[in-house]
Ligand code: ATP
């Protein structure tokens with residue numbers, strides 16, 4: 001881009017991560033060129049996004065998001081809802097303007113990869129050195145513009161070990177209810193970034209500390225303090241295991257994550273239904289249905305994941321039925337492994353399950369769990385992957 005005569009910088013999380021000595025997951029580029037001009041330079045790039053367009057450039061296997069500098073949203077050029085949340089803003093601007101509309105100072109540095117210079121208009125360099133998380137501008141206004149920044153604050157605390165300064169931390173708890181207006185699909189993405197990228201336990205700690213957990217998971221029992229949920233030993237263990245899997249580069253899936261996160265209400269509800277005379281299996285089916293239905297009001301859970309979450313839950317009562325021969329069937333079901341792992345987790349809160357765990361562990365001996373040859377019509381199983389898009393978008 002620079003060779004073509006434009007200003008262009010690496011920006012945002014990748015600069016921050018480089019300065020922290022971490023390998024960035026991806027690189028975002030900010031440029032003075034419009035998306036069309038980017039396309040002139042990289043004819044094979046893809047222009048994406050309808051409202052806020054950016055260019056996806058593939059280089060050496062990496063996907064680089066190239067966005068034009070954006071200017072400040074003003075009442076004349078943008079739209080807000082009644083809470084001050086910005087619904088539309090798509091004005092091009094200068095590099096300096098692009099800096100100040102970003103969220104935190106540590107996310108607003110521009111690196112010129114040719115000269116090695118860093119442009120820092122907001123004091124991000126010093127904040128990062130001091131491990132300080134600071135919103136650019138007036139925190140209350142900035143959280144109002146885009147309440148997802150509340151969750152991002154918690155995420156960066158967990159991921160980077162930074163601490164918000166007093167002004168950025170103080171409004172979080174009170175403003176948390178604004179998250180109810182955020183489209184559930186966007187919150188699902190955030191939950192995945194919070195819990196499936198290797199720092200899930202610390203994310204939960206941060207959410208609890210800032211009083212954000214009850215907003216994300218309203219069906220969990222209220223915990224000790226405002227905005228906190230009750231965390232059992234099983235959920236703690238599940239988050240630790242997930243972090244470990246990420247560290248070991250093993251796949252993780254939102255299906256299992258939500259199974260663990262929402263087990264407490266599912267278990268309690270199904271017990272209540274059994275008390276009213278439902279069979280264990282029906283009770284679990286009904287409870288699963290209800291709890292997922294309630295959750296998708298806060299965070300979406302795409303059906304391909306929630307279907308698996310349900311199967312994990314509804315297999316649990318079936319694990320207890322080990323007389324006769326029918327139990328063998330479960331071993332061959334596609335979700336056996338996930339359901340079995342879940343049973344092992346449950347033993348953390350219910351030690352009386354340990355015999356059952358042992359039974360099912362032994363039952364697998366000699367079994368081949370390599371994946372069956374795929375028939376032509378079967379689609380590949382999808383696992384959660386971070387969506388490629390990382391451009392700031394107060395309104396995406
Ligand atoms: P990570 O990639 O680790 O999740 P990140 O900082 O790169 O962290 P992204 O969501 O990839 O986060 O966003 C890239 C950059 O876009 C951020 O660094 C920030 O400058 C800007 N940005 C993202 N979300 C927002 C937002 N809600 N408000 C303002 N700026 C944002």
Ligand code: MG
Nearest residue numbers: 013014026390
């Ligand atoms: Mg990023």
